[in-house]
Amino acid sequence: MTEPKSPCTGHLEKICLDNECSEAWEKISPAMAEHLADFIFCPFCAEELHLQCSACKEGLTNKDFKYCPWCGCEFEDGATVS
Ligand SMILES: [Zn+2]
Numbered sequence: 001m002t003e004p005k006s007p008c009t010g011h012l013e014k015i016c017l018d019n020e021c022s023e024a025w026e027k028i029s030p031a032m033a034e035h036l037a038d039f040i041f042c043p044f045c046a047e048e049l050h051l052q053c054s055a056c057k058e059g060l061t062n063k064d065f066k067y068c069p070w071c072g073c074e075f076e077d078g079a080t081v082s
């Protein structure tokens with residue numbers, strides 16, 4: 001029995017692992033969120049940002065991945081706002 005591969009799509013998410021920043025991140029403007037893909041460090045605490053899959057929330061090591069190595073979800077190109 002093989003599980004059918006679900007045609008799931010997602011995107012790379014960048015988050016700061018510091019809980020104190022999560023509030024600030026929630027208030028981030030859409031204009032700023034568009035540039036998020038280029039950010040390397042948290043603008044609120046200067047910690048290096050953590051890269052994760054938006055679908056399964058697993059950590060990723062490479063922002064050039066086309067598919068999530070954990071859930072097989074396809075990443076849409078760039079930081080498009082839908
Ligand atoms: Zn932070």
Ligand SMILES: [Zn+2]
Pocket residue numbers: 053054055056057058068069070071072073
């Ligand atoms: Zn995933």
